[in-house]
Amino acid sequence: MKTTALDAVHRALGATMTDFAGWDMPLRYGSEREEHLAVRERAGLFDLSHMGEITLTGPAAAAALDAALVGNLSALKPGRARYTMICNEAGGILDDLIVYRLADQEFMVVANASNAQTVLDALRERAAGFDAEVRDDRDDCALLAVQGPRAEEIVAPLASDPEAVRALKYYAGLPAEVAGFPVLLARTGYTGEDGFELFVRPEHAEALWAALRAAGEPFGIAPCGLSCRDTLRLEAGMPLYGHELTAALTPFDAGLGRVVKFEKTANEGRFTGREALEKAAEQPPARTLVGLVAEGRRVPRAGFAVVDPADGAVLGEVTSGAPSPTLGKPLAIAYVDAGRAVPGTVLAVDIRGSREPHEVVALPFYKREK
Protein backbone atom coordinates (compact mmCIF):
# COMPACT_ATOMS: atom_id res chain seq x y z
CA MET A 1 0.00 0.00 0.00
CA LYS A 2 1.17 3.54 -0.70
CA THR A 3 1.88 5.79 2.25
CA THR A 4 1.88 9.58 2.35
CA ALA A 5 4.73 11.81 3.50
CA LEU A 6 2.84 12.20 6.78
CA ASP A 7 2.63 8.49 7.57
CA ALA A 8 4.88 8.69 10.64
CA VAL A 9 2.83 11.62 11.95
CA HIS A 10 -0.39 9.61 11.70
CA ARG A 11 1.14 6.65 13.49
CA ALA A 12 2.55 8.83 16.26
CA LEU A 13 -0.96 10.25 16.74
CA GLY A 14 -2.35 6.72 17.03
CA ALA A 15 -4.59 7.06 13.98
CA THR A 16 -6.88 4.27 12.86
CA MET A 17 -5.72 3.73 9.30
CA THR A 18 -7.71 2.56 6.29
CA ASP A 19 -7.01 1.45 2.74
CA PHE A 20 -8.38 4.18 0.49
CA ALA A 21 -7.79 3.52 -3.21
CA GLY A 22 -4.51 1.80 -2.43
CA TRP A 23 -3.35 4.44 0.03
CA ASP A 24 -2.87 3.83 3.74
CA MET A 25 -4.78 6.84 5.05
CA PRO A 26 -5.92 8.05 8.47
CA LEU A 27 -9.59 7.19 8.97
CA ARG A 28 -9.77 8.93 12.34
CA TYR A 29 -7.44 9.84 15.17
CA GLY A 30 -9.98 9.57 17.98
CA SER A 31 -13.70 10.23 17.75
CA GLU A 32 -14.78 10.99 14.16
CA ARG A 33 -17.74 12.90 15.60
CA GLU A 34 -15.42 15.21 17.54
CA GLU A 35 -13.30 15.70 14.43
CA HIS A 36 -16.39 16.56 12.41
CA LEU A 37 -17.57 19.10 14.98
CA ALA A 38 -14.08 20.60 15.21
CA VAL A 39 -14.29 21.45 11.49
CA ARG A 40 -17.80 22.90 11.82
CA GLU A 41 -16.96 24.95 14.92
CA ARG A 42 -13.19 25.60 14.83
CA ALA A 43 -10.74 24.00 12.42
CA GLY A 44 -9.50 20.62 11.27
CA LEU A 45 -6.18 19.60 9.73
CA PHE A 46 -6.27 16.93 7.03
CA ASP A 47 -3.72 14.92 5.08
CA LEU A 48 -5.13 14.58 1.55
CA SER A 49 -1.91 13.51 -0.12
CA HIS A 50 -3.66 10.63 -1.83
CA MET A 51 -5.23 13.09 -4.28
CA GLY A 52 -3.63 12.97 -7.74
CA GLU A 53 -1.93 16.06 -9.13
CA ILE A 54 -1.36 16.29 -12.88
CA THR A 55 0.19 19.38 -14.45
CA LEU A 56 -0.32 20.60 -18.01
CA THR A 57 2.06 23.16 -19.45
CA GLY A 58 2.64 24.70 -22.84
CA PRO A 59 1.12 27.14 -25.32
CA ALA A 60 -1.85 24.84 -25.99
CA ALA A 61 -2.39 23.63 -22.42
CA ALA A 62 -5.71 25.45 -22.17
CA ALA A 63 -6.93 24.18 -25.53
CA ALA A 64 -5.88 20.63 -24.62
CA LEU A 65 -7.92 20.78 -21.41
CA ASP A 66 -10.88 22.22 -23.28
CA ALA A 67 -10.76 19.20 -25.59
CA ALA A 68 -10.28 16.72 -22.73
CA LEU A 69 -12.70 18.05 -20.11
CA VAL A 70 -16.31 19.26 -20.14
CA GLY A 71 -15.37 22.70 -18.76
CA ASN A 72 -14.18 25.88 -20.43
CA LEU A 73 -10.68 26.16 -19.04
CA SER A 74 -9.53 28.76 -21.60
CA ALA A 75 -11.87 31.15 -19.82
CA LEU A 76 -10.31 30.48 -16.42
CA LYS A 77 -8.17 33.33 -15.14
CA PRO A 78 -4.70 32.60 -13.77
CA GLY A 79 -4.93 32.26 -10.01
CA ARG A 80 -8.43 30.82 -10.13
CA ALA A 81 -9.78 27.27 -9.84
CA ARG A 82 -12.74 25.47 -11.37
CA TYR A 83 -14.76 22.38 -10.44
CA THR A 84 -15.14 20.31 -13.60
CA MET A 85 -15.37 16.76 -14.93
CA ILE A 86 -13.74 14.43 -17.40
CA CYS A 87 -16.15 12.24 -19.36
CA ASN A 88 -15.91 9.36 -21.80
CA GLU A 89 -17.33 9.42 -25.34
CA ALA A 90 -20.69 8.26 -23.99
CA GLY A 91 -20.80 11.23 -21.63
CA GLY A 92 -20.15 9.02 -18.60
CA ILE A 93 -18.20 10.64 -15.78
CA LEU A 94 -14.62 9.34 -15.47
CA ASP A 95 -13.85 11.68 -12.57
CA ASP A 96 -14.70 15.01 -11.05
CA LEU A 97 -11.77 17.39 -10.84
CA ILE A 98 -10.55 20.70 -9.59
CA VAL A 99 -8.40 22.51 -12.13
CA TYR A 100 -6.17 25.38 -11.02
CA ARG A 101 -4.80 27.80 -13.60
CA LEU A 102 -1.40 28.56 -12.15
CA ALA A 103 -0.24 30.70 -15.08
CA ASP A 104 -1.32 31.46 -18.62
CA GLN A 105 0.32 28.24 -19.84
CA GLU A 106 0.23 26.13 -16.68
CA PHE A 107 -2.66 24.20 -15.15
CA MET A 108 -2.82 21.75 -12.27
CA VAL A 109 -5.53 19.10 -12.42
CA VAL A 110 -6.44 17.45 -9.11
CA ALA A 111 -8.06 14.04 -9.50
CA ASN A 112 -9.49 11.59 -7.01
CA ALA A 113 -6.99 8.99 -5.82
CA SER A 114 -9.10 6.15 -7.19
CA ASN A 115 -9.21 7.71 -10.67
CA ALA A 116 -5.86 9.47 -10.88
CA GLN A 117 -4.29 6.91 -13.25
CA THR A 118 -7.38 6.91 -15.50
CA VAL A 119 -7.33 10.69 -15.63
CA LEU A 120 -3.59 10.79 -16.32
CA ASP A 121 -3.93 8.25 -19.14
CA ALA A 122 -6.90 10.06 -20.66
CA LEU A 123 -5.21 13.46 -20.46
CA ARG A 124 -2.07 12.09 -22.12
CA GLU A 125 -4.12 10.56 -24.90
CA ARG A 126 -6.39 13.55 -25.41
CA ALA A 127 -3.55 16.11 -25.25
CA ALA A 128 -1.42 14.20 -27.74
CA GLY A 129 -2.12 16.46 -30.71
CA PHE A 130 -1.59 19.67 -28.73
CA ASP A 131 1.52 21.72 -28.01
CA ALA A 132 1.22 20.84 -24.32
CA GLU A 133 3.03 18.59 -21.89
CA VAL A 134 1.21 16.40 -19.37
CA ARG A 135 3.25 15.79 -16.23
CA ASP A 136 2.50 13.29 -13.46
CA ASP A 137 3.16 15.21 -10.23
CA ARG A 138 1.60 12.70 -7.86
CA ASP A 139 4.89 11.75 -6.21
CA ASP A 140 6.09 15.33 -5.95
CA CYS A 141 3.09 16.69 -4.15
CA ALA A 142 1.68 16.30 -0.66
CA LEU A 143 -1.62 17.97 0.16
CA LEU A 144 -2.68 19.36 3.53
CA ALA A 145 -5.98 21.05 4.24
CA VAL A 146 -7.05 23.40 7.00
CA GLN A 147 -10.84 23.57 7.07
CA GLY A 148 -13.20 25.39 9.37
CA PRO A 149 -14.32 28.88 10.42
CA ARG A 150 -10.97 29.62 12.09
CA ALA A 151 -8.87 28.50 9.09
CA GLU A 152 -8.00 31.99 7.91
CA GLU A 153 -6.84 33.07 11.37
CA ILE A 154 -4.58 30.02 11.50
CA VAL A 155 -3.10 30.09 7.99
CA ALA A 156 -2.74 33.82 7.26
CA PRO A 157 -0.26 34.69 10.05
CA LEU A 158 1.98 31.81 8.94
CA ALA A 159 2.22 33.17 5.41
CA SER A 160 4.91 35.57 4.22
CA ASP A 161 2.08 37.73 2.88
CA PRO A 162 -0.85 37.36 5.31
CA GLU A 163 -2.92 40.00 3.50
CA ALA A 164 -2.79 38.01 0.26
CA VAL A 165 -4.11 34.98 2.14
CA ARG A 166 -6.98 36.96 3.67
CA ALA A 167 -7.82 38.42 0.25
CA LEU A 168 -7.80 35.01 -1.43
CA LYS A 169 -11.25 34.26 -2.84
CA TYR A 170 -13.13 30.96 -2.75
CA TYR A 171 -11.87 28.77 -5.62
CA ALA A 172 -8.70 30.80 -6.03
CA GLY A 173 -5.11 29.66 -5.55
CA LEU A 174 -1.74 31.35 -5.51
CA PRO A 175 1.89 30.41 -4.94
CA ALA A 176 2.71 31.37 -1.37
CA GLU A 177 5.19 30.80 1.40
CA VAL A 178 3.65 29.29 4.51
CA ALA A 179 5.79 28.60 7.58
CA GLY A 180 8.76 29.20 5.31
CA PHE A 181 7.81 26.55 2.75
CA PRO A 182 6.78 27.18 -0.82
CA VAL A 183 3.22 25.99 -1.38
CA LEU A 184 0.34 26.39 -3.73
CA LEU A 185 -2.27 27.83 -1.41
CA ALA A 186 -5.87 27.40 -2.51
CA ARG A 187 -9.12 28.46 -0.91
CA THR A 188 -10.91 25.21 -1.65
CA GLY A 189 -12.22 22.28 0.29
CA TYR A 190 -14.69 19.46 0.60
CA THR A 191 -16.29 20.15 3.95
CA GLY A 192 -18.80 22.96 3.41
CA GLU A 193 -16.66 25.30 5.51
CA ASP A 194 -14.21 28.04 4.68
CA GLY A 195 -10.72 26.64 4.39
CA PHE A 196 -7.48 26.18 2.55
CA GLU A 197 -5.68 23.43 0.73
CA LEU A 198 -1.89 23.55 0.67
CA PHE A 199 0.02 21.67 -2.01
CA VAL A 200 3.57 21.21 -0.82
CA ARG A 201 6.66 19.16 -1.64
CA PRO A 202 6.55 15.85 0.29
CA GLU A 203 9.82 16.58 2.11
CA HIS A 204 8.23 19.69 3.63
CA ALA A 205 4.93 18.07 4.58
CA GLU A 206 5.83 17.02 8.14
CA ALA A 207 7.23 20.42 9.09
CA LEU A 208 4.28 22.22 7.51
CA TRP A 209 1.82 19.93 9.35
CA ALA A 210 3.62 20.69 12.63
CA ALA A 211 3.55 24.45 11.96
CA LEU A 212 -0.18 24.40 11.11
CA ARG A 213 -0.97 22.33 14.19
CA ALA A 214 1.01 24.64 16.43
CA ALA A 215 -0.55 27.77 14.92
CA GLY A 216 -3.98 26.17 15.18
CA GLU A 217 -3.59 25.10 18.79
CA PRO A 218 -5.04 28.31 20.30
CA PHE A 219 -8.01 27.95 17.96
CA GLY A 220 -8.66 24.33 18.86
CA ILE A 221 -7.51 22.75 15.58
CA ALA A 222 -7.93 18.97 15.45
CA PRO A 223 -6.19 16.45 13.19
CA CYS A 224 -8.99 14.98 11.10
CA GLY A 225 -9.31 11.74 9.19
CA LEU A 226 -11.20 10.63 6.11
CA SER A 227 -14.20 9.43 8.11
CA CYS A 228 -15.22 12.94 9.12
CA ARG A 229 -14.30 14.26 5.69
CA ASP A 230 -17.00 11.96 4.31
CA THR A 231 -19.69 13.09 6.78
CA LEU A 232 -18.72 16.74 6.25
CA ARG A 233 -19.07 16.51 2.48
CA LEU A 234 -22.30 14.54 2.84
CA GLU A 235 -23.87 17.28 4.97
CA ALA A 236 -22.63 19.82 2.43
CA GLY A 237 -24.31 17.82 -0.35
CA MET A 238 -21.07 17.34 -2.26
CA PRO A 239 -20.86 14.31 -4.54
CA LEU A 240 -18.23 11.60 -4.14
CA TYR A 241 -16.96 9.65 -7.11
CA GLY A 242 -17.97 6.00 -6.92
CA HIS A 243 -21.12 6.99 -5.03
CA GLU A 244 -23.05 9.89 -6.61
CA LEU A 245 -20.82 9.96 -9.69
CA THR A 246 -19.94 6.94 -11.86
CA ALA A 247 -19.04 6.19 -15.47
CA ALA A 248 -22.64 5.03 -15.97
CA LEU A 249 -23.93 8.54 -15.23
CA THR A 250 -23.57 11.85 -17.07
CA PRO A 251 -23.12 15.18 -15.31
CA PHE A 252 -26.77 15.87 -16.18
CA ASP A 253 -27.87 12.68 -14.42
CA ALA A 254 -26.06 13.91 -11.33
CA GLY A 255 -27.75 17.31 -11.48
CA LEU A 256 -24.41 18.89 -12.35
CA GLY A 257 -25.07 19.77 -15.99
CA ARG A 258 -23.87 23.30 -15.25
CA VAL A 259 -20.25 22.06 -15.42
CA VAL A 260 -20.70 21.14 -19.10
CA LYS A 261 -19.81 24.18 -21.19
CA PHE A 262 -21.15 23.68 -24.71
CA GLU A 263 -20.46 27.34 -25.43
CA LYS A 264 -16.67 26.96 -25.29
CA THR A 265 -14.92 28.01 -28.48
CA ALA A 266 -11.46 26.37 -28.45
CA ASN A 267 -11.16 23.47 -30.95
CA GLU A 268 -14.44 24.61 -32.57
CA GLY A 269 -16.16 23.55 -29.37
CA ARG A 270 -15.14 19.89 -29.74
CA PHE A 271 -14.54 17.91 -26.55
CA THR A 272 -14.74 14.26 -25.58
CA GLY A 273 -18.34 13.30 -24.88
CA ARG A 274 -19.88 16.38 -26.48
CA GLU A 275 -22.36 14.58 -28.76
CA ALA A 276 -23.62 12.28 -26.02
CA LEU A 277 -23.86 15.13 -23.54
CA GLU A 278 -25.86 17.29 -25.96
CA LYS A 279 -28.43 14.50 -26.07
CA ALA A 280 -28.32 14.09 -22.28
CA ALA A 281 -28.92 17.81 -21.85
CA GLU A 282 -32.18 17.51 -23.82
CA GLN A 283 -33.65 14.66 -21.81
CA PRO A 284 -34.64 15.13 -18.21
CA PRO A 285 -33.08 12.22 -16.30
CA ALA A 286 -35.44 9.51 -15.01
CA ARG A 287 -33.96 9.78 -11.54
CA THR A 288 -32.69 12.82 -9.71
CA LEU A 289 -30.29 13.23 -6.84
CA VAL A 290 -32.00 14.26 -3.62
CA GLY A 291 -31.35 14.44 0.08
CA LEU A 292 -33.12 12.13 2.51
CA VAL A 293 -33.49 12.85 6.22
CA ALA A 294 -34.30 9.85 8.39
CA GLU A 295 -37.20 10.09 10.79
CA GLY A 296 -35.76 7.27 12.88
CA ARG A 297 -32.30 6.48 14.10
CA ARG A 298 -31.30 3.64 11.83
CA VAL A 299 -28.83 4.71 9.19
CA PRO A 300 -29.44 4.47 5.43
CA ARG A 301 -26.27 3.24 3.73
CA ALA A 302 -24.95 3.27 0.16
CA GLY A 303 -26.70 0.63 -1.94
CA PHE A 304 -29.89 0.46 0.13
CA ALA A 305 -33.12 0.70 -1.90
CA VAL A 306 -35.41 3.72 -1.67
CA VAL A 307 -38.95 2.34 -1.72
CA ASP A 308 -42.57 3.40 -1.67
CA PRO A 309 -43.62 3.42 2.01
CA ALA A 310 -47.01 1.99 1.05
CA ASP A 311 -46.16 -0.95 -1.17
CA GLY A 312 -42.38 -1.29 -1.09
CA ALA A 313 -41.96 -0.61 -4.82
CA VAL A 314 -38.38 0.39 -5.58
CA LEU A 315 -38.08 4.11 -6.37
CA GLY A 316 -34.35 4.61 -6.20
CA GLU A 317 -31.11 3.87 -4.42
CA VAL A 318 -29.05 5.44 -1.66
CA THR A 319 -25.59 6.48 -2.87
CA SER A 320 -24.20 7.80 0.46
CA GLY A 321 -25.58 7.74 3.96
CA ALA A 322 -24.33 8.39 7.47
CA PRO A 323 -25.38 9.65 10.86
CA SER A 324 -24.98 13.43 10.74
CA PRO A 325 -23.08 14.89 13.69
CA THR A 326 -24.30 18.42 12.91
CA LEU A 327 -27.99 17.61 12.43
CA GLY A 328 -28.11 14.71 14.87
CA LYS A 329 -30.00 12.51 12.42
CA PRO A 330 -29.11 9.97 9.77
CA LEU A 331 -28.85 11.51 6.30
CA ALA A 332 -28.56 10.10 2.82
CA ILE A 333 -28.06 11.17 -0.74
CA ALA A 334 -30.07 9.06 -3.18
CA TYR A 335 -31.13 8.79 -6.79
CA VAL A 336 -34.93 8.79 -6.77
CA ASP A 337 -37.53 8.59 -9.56
CA ALA A 338 -38.07 12.17 -10.66
CA GLY A 339 -41.83 12.04 -10.00
CA ARG A 340 -41.24 11.15 -6.35
CA ALA A 341 -38.28 13.44 -5.76
CA VAL A 342 -40.24 16.50 -4.63
CA PRO A 343 -38.99 17.96 -1.33
CA GLY A 344 -41.41 17.19 1.49
CA THR A 345 -42.34 13.76 0.10
CA VAL A 346 -42.00 10.97 2.64
CA LEU A 347 -40.36 7.88 1.16
CA ALA A 348 -38.89 4.83 2.82
CA VAL A 349 -35.44 3.29 2.79
CA ASP A 350 -35.25 -0.47 3.04
CA ILE A 351 -32.90 -0.81 6.00
CA ARG A 352 -32.14 -4.47 6.40
CA GLY A 353 -35.66 -5.55 5.58
CA SER A 354 -37.67 -2.85 7.29
CA ARG A 355 -39.18 0.24 5.61
CA GLU A 356 -37.85 3.23 7.50
CA PRO A 357 -39.48 6.62 6.70
CA HIS A 358 -37.31 9.39 5.25
CA GLU A 359 -38.25 12.86 4.07
CA VAL A 360 -37.02 14.14 0.71
CA VAL A 361 -35.15 17.44 1.04
CA ALA A 362 -33.23 19.66 -1.36
CA LEU A 363 -29.46 19.45 -1.09
CA PRO A 364 -27.36 20.57 0.69
CA PHE A 365 -28.37 19.52 4.19
CA TYR A 366 -26.00 22.05 5.68
CA LYS A 367 -24.90 25.48 4.56
CA ARG A 368 -22.51 27.60 6.57
CA GLU A 369 -23.42 31.11 7.60
CA LYS A 370 -21.29 33.60 5.70
Next chain:
Amino acid sequence: MSNPENLRYSKEHEWLTLAAAGEQATIGITAHAADALGDVVFVQLPEVGAKVAAGEACGELESTKSVSDLYSPASGTVAEVNQAVVDDPALVNSGPFEDGWLFKVTLDQGTDEIADLLTAAQYSELTAD
Protein backbone atom coordinates in the same frame (compact mmCIF):
# COMPACT_ATOMS: atom_id res chain seq x y z
CA MET B 1 -6.50 -1.59 26.10
CA SER B 2 -6.82 -4.27 28.75
CA ASN B 3 -9.59 -6.80 28.92
CA PRO B 4 -10.85 -7.33 32.49
CA GLU B 5 -9.80 -10.69 33.94
CA ASN B 6 -13.17 -11.28 35.60
CA LEU B 7 -15.06 -11.50 32.29
CA ARG B 8 -15.50 -14.08 29.55
CA TYR B 9 -15.35 -13.19 25.85
CA SER B 10 -16.80 -14.34 22.55
CA LYS B 11 -15.05 -14.44 19.19
CA GLU B 12 -17.69 -11.92 18.04
CA HIS B 13 -16.18 -9.42 20.52
CA GLU B 14 -18.82 -9.48 23.22
CA TRP B 15 -18.05 -9.88 26.91
CA LEU B 16 -20.15 -11.29 29.71
CA THR B 17 -19.85 -11.59 33.46
CA LEU B 18 -19.38 -14.99 35.05
CA ALA B 19 -22.65 -16.51 36.17
CA ALA B 20 -24.18 -19.92 36.82
CA ALA B 21 -27.20 -21.41 35.01
CA GLY B 22 -30.35 -19.54 36.03
CA GLU B 23 -28.39 -16.46 37.07
CA GLN B 24 -28.02 -13.18 35.23
CA ALA B 25 -24.94 -12.35 33.20
CA THR B 26 -24.25 -8.80 32.03
CA ILE B 27 -23.26 -8.48 28.36
CA GLY B 28 -21.51 -5.80 26.37
CA ILE B 29 -19.05 -5.33 23.53
CA THR B 30 -15.32 -5.15 24.11
CA ALA B 31 -13.16 -2.04 23.96
CA HIS B 32 -11.49 -3.59 20.92
CA ALA B 33 -14.86 -3.82 19.17
CA ALA B 34 -15.93 -0.33 20.21
CA ASP B 35 -12.67 1.08 18.93
CA ALA B 36 -13.02 -0.74 15.63
CA LEU B 37 -16.58 0.53 15.17
CA GLY B 38 -15.81 4.16 15.89
CA ASP B 39 -18.51 6.41 17.33
CA VAL B 40 -21.60 4.33 18.02
CA VAL B 41 -24.70 6.38 17.18
CA PHE B 42 -27.55 3.90 17.56
CA VAL B 43 -28.02 0.74 19.58
CA GLN B 44 -30.88 -1.65 18.99
CA LEU B 45 -31.18 -4.14 21.83
CA PRO B 46 -33.37 -7.23 22.25
CA GLU B 47 -36.54 -6.80 24.30
CA VAL B 48 -36.81 -7.84 27.90
CA GLY B 49 -38.23 -11.37 28.01
CA ALA B 50 -36.89 -12.28 24.56
CA LYS B 51 -35.03 -15.54 24.12
CA VAL B 52 -31.51 -15.15 22.78
CA ALA B 53 -29.27 -17.91 21.46
CA ALA B 54 -25.49 -18.01 21.67
CA GLY B 55 -23.91 -16.78 18.44
CA GLU B 56 -27.17 -15.50 16.98
CA ALA B 57 -27.86 -11.88 16.09
CA CYS B 58 -30.13 -10.17 18.62
CA GLY B 59 -29.66 -6.49 17.86
CA GLU B 60 -27.51 -4.01 16.00
CA LEU B 61 -25.00 -1.27 16.50
CA GLU B 62 -24.80 1.64 14.07
CA SER B 63 -21.59 3.63 13.83
CA THR B 64 -20.56 6.38 11.45
CA LYS B 65 -19.16 3.98 8.90
CA SER B 66 -21.19 0.82 9.28
CA VAL B 67 -23.84 -1.25 10.97
CA SER B 68 -22.89 -4.38 12.88
CA ASP B 69 -24.98 -7.19 14.25
CA LEU B 70 -24.99 -7.63 17.97
CA TYR B 71 -24.63 -11.26 19.03
CA SER B 72 -25.44 -12.80 22.33
CA PRO B 73 -22.46 -14.74 23.67
CA ALA B 74 -24.75 -17.07 25.61
CA SER B 75 -28.25 -18.51 25.41
CA GLY B 76 -30.99 -17.44 27.78
CA THR B 77 -33.75 -14.92 28.43
CA VAL B 78 -33.19 -11.17 28.35
CA ALA B 79 -33.71 -9.87 31.90
CA GLU B 80 -32.80 -6.21 31.49
CA VAL B 81 -31.53 -3.75 28.86
CA ASN B 82 -29.38 -0.71 29.48
CA GLN B 83 -31.71 2.20 28.71
CA ALA B 84 -28.88 4.70 29.32
CA VAL B 85 -26.95 3.30 26.37
CA VAL B 86 -30.06 3.41 24.16
CA ASP B 87 -30.44 7.09 25.06
CA ASP B 88 -26.73 7.85 24.74
CA PRO B 89 -24.95 5.32 22.53
CA ALA B 90 -21.63 7.14 23.04
CA LEU B 91 -21.42 5.27 26.36
CA VAL B 92 -20.40 2.21 24.34
CA ASN B 93 -17.26 4.06 23.28
CA SER B 94 -16.51 5.83 26.55
CA GLY B 95 -16.99 2.83 28.81
CA PRO B 96 -17.53 -0.45 26.94
CA PHE B 97 -16.84 -2.56 30.04
CA GLU B 98 -18.70 -0.24 32.43
CA ASP B 99 -21.52 2.24 31.72
CA GLY B 100 -21.67 0.99 28.14
CA TRP B 101 -22.97 -2.50 29.04
CA LEU B 102 -25.84 -3.55 26.79
CA PHE B 103 -28.15 -6.15 28.32
CA LYS B 104 -28.50 -8.85 30.97
CA VAL B 105 -29.46 -12.42 30.25
CA THR B 106 -30.73 -15.11 32.60
CA LEU B 107 -28.48 -17.92 31.44
CA ASP B 108 -29.63 -21.37 30.33
CA GLN B 109 -26.12 -22.66 31.05
CA GLY B 110 -23.45 -21.32 33.36
CA THR B 111 -20.61 -19.42 31.69
CA ASP B 112 -18.14 -22.10 32.79
CA GLU B 113 -20.14 -24.68 30.86
CA ILE B 114 -20.04 -22.75 27.57
CA ALA B 115 -17.12 -24.14 25.64
CA ASP B 116 -16.70 -21.35 23.07
CA LEU B 117 -16.09 -18.53 25.55
CA LEU B 118 -12.58 -17.15 25.96
CA THR B 119 -10.68 -15.94 28.98
CA ALA B 120 -9.23 -12.41 28.99
CA ALA B 121 -5.81 -13.80 28.04
CA GLN B 122 -7.24 -15.84 25.16
CA TYR B 123 -9.28 -12.90 23.92
CA SER B 124 -6.28 -10.57 24.12
CA GLU B 125 -4.38 -13.06 22.00
CA LEU B 126 -7.23 -13.22 19.47
CA THR B 127 -7.24 -9.45 19.07
CA ALA B 128 -3.47 -8.88 19.10
CA ASP B 129 -2.32 -7.28 15.84
